[in-house]
Amino acid sequence: MKTMLYLGVVLAGALSATPAAAQKFDGLAKTPQLGWNSWNKFGCNVSEQMIRETADAMVSSGMQAAGYQYVNIDDCWHGDRDERGFITANQERFPYGMKALADYVHSKGLKLGIYSDAGWKTCGGRPGSRGHEYQDALTYAQWGIDYLKYDWCETNGLKAEGAYLTMREALRKAGRPVLFSLCEWGDNQPWTWAKDVGHSWRTTGDIHPCFDCIEDHGTWKSWGVTYILDKQDGLRKFAGPDHWNDMDMLEVGNGMSESEDRAHFSIWAMMNSPLIAGNDLRNMSKQTIAILTNKSVIALNQDPLGVQAYRQSGADGVEYWVKPLAEGDWAVMVLNRNKTARAITVDWKTFTLQDDLSGTVAAPGVTRFELRNLWNGQFSGNTLKVLQATVPGHDVLVLRLSRKPRFT
Numbered sequence: 341m342k343t344m345l346y347l348g349v350v351l352a353g354a355l356s357a358t359p360a361a362a363q364k365f366d367g368l369a370k371t372p373q374l375g376w377n378s379w380n381k382f383g384c385n386v387s388e389q390m391i392r393e394t395a396d397a398m399v400s401s402g403m404q405a406a407g408y409q410y411v412n413i414d415d416c417w418h419g420d421r422d423e424r425g426f427i428t429a430n431q432e433r434f435p436y437g438m439k440a441l442a443d444y445v446h447s448k449g450l451k452l453g454i455y456s457d458a459g460w461k462t463c464g465g466r467p468g469s470r471g472h473e474y475q476d477a478l479t480y481a482q483w484g485i486d487y488l489k490y491d492w493c494e495t496n497g498l499k500a501e502g503a504y505l506t507m508r509e510a511l512r513k514a515g516r517p518v519l520f521s522l523c524e525w526g527d528n529q530p531w532t533w534a535k536d537v538g539h540s541w542r543t544t545g546d547i548h549p550c551f552d553c554i555e556d557h558g559t560w561k562s563w564g565v566t567y568i569l570d571k572q573d574g575l576r577k578f579a580g581p582d583h584w585n586d587m588d589m590l591e592v593g594n595g596m597s598e599s600e601d602r603a604h605f606s607i608w609a610m611m612n613s614p615l616i617a618g619n620d621l622r623n624m625s626k627q628t629i630a631i632l633t634n635k636s637v638i639a640l641n642q643d644p645l646g647v648q649a650y651r652q653s654g655a656d657g658v659e660y661w662v663k664p665l666a667e668g669d670w671a672v673m674v675l676n677r678n679k680t681a682r683a684i685t686v687d688w689k690t691f692t693l694q695d696d697l698s699g700t701v702a703a704p705g706v707t708r709f710e711l712r713n714l715w716n717g718q719f720s721g722n723t724l725k726v727l728q729a730t731v732p733g734h735d736v737l738v739l740r741l742s743r744k745p746r747f748t
């Protein structure tokens with residue numbers, strides 16, 4: 341009798357513990373996610389045809405081979421909810437439906453992402469998931485969706501952590517592994533609570549395709565590359581494998597200069613932000629493809645150590661950013677924020693490589709590291725010599741420091 345009672349207590353405890361034990365799908369973003377999203381270039385103008393062509397282009401451009409995997413449909417794919425409250429895809433834009441589209445994307449070895457919102461409506465005024473979370477998660481699982489970007493419009497009265505937890509639980513119950521990408525713009529400091537909720541969280545409002553401008557929309561603003569970078573101050577300690585600071589989708593190929601695109605891409609790579617291209621993959625210049633598929637720069641972002649870069653020093657608009665890498669390598673990015681070129685001199689004897697977060701330290705003036713310029717692929721000597729270089733305006737020099745010459 342006593343044993344029965346004890347068993348009963350244990351069982352009841354286990355049952356009541358079930359909801360608390362649910363969790364996100366671990367391990368889907370051990371390194372930051374790589375993919376594409378429709379919003380930056382196409383806004384609400386999404387269609388099944390365009391998504392299929394984008395998947396084709398991701399393969400034919402070499403992006404898939406460089407590591408890109410997710411093809412993500414942002415806002416405005418929605419039709420109405422049916423009489424039972426289940427969401428449907430817009431029939432004109434997606435005549436064959438989401439399941440067929442997911443099958444097509446999967447047939448290319450890629451994954452399909454979708455977008456919803458924790459509130460009553462999405463930012464584009466389409467049906468939000470509020471009150472329909474479990475239905476929506478089930479629908480996405482039935483369609484074969486692999487990634488959910490979850491926005492924060494029309495959420496008056498809601499608390500962010502609870503709202504995002506509800507969708508995490510719903511996805512879990514639906515049973516299909518889905519990378520959960522939080523998009524609440526950093527308003528409620530998601531870095532303090534979202535580690536076990538999702539795989540990445542936006543840290544800022546929306547990006548604008550410019551290097552250092554602010555675009556004022558009246559009730560809200562969008563931000564150029566350097567503004568987004570500056571808003572990351574203090575956040576690196578919150579990010580790591582499976583939980584990343586998301587600096588928003590890329591604007592490479594969307595109108596900035598080649599130098600600016602290169603700097604933008606390098607910054608996002610160094611900061612371990614998800615690399616989600618936001619341009620038209622079907623019409624890319626050679627330069628855009630070269631930037632998006634630079635495997636050496638992508639390797640910094642995908643480095644298994646998973647430690648975000650820190651700003652080591654800066655003066656006269658020239659900044660040195662440092663990122664410790666696996667196996668004792670380091671990356672150094674020299675960012676020139678000025679419009680005009682700057683000559684730089686680096687004496688490695690006085691250049692400290694010391695990351696308190698990972699506890700890694702090196703003395704490059706004493707220990708010889710080989711230097712490789714990751715944008716032209718050239719070896720540039722070693723750290724026992726003083727480095728002299730010129731960094732064009734709004735551009736970067738990105739170096740990998742390795743104990744042995746590395747070719748990737």
Ligand code: GLA
Pocket residue numbers: 379414415462463464491523545546
């Ligand atoms: C918000 C998000 C954007 C995009 C739009 C869609 O502004 O931050 O990234 O998803 O909504 O309406």
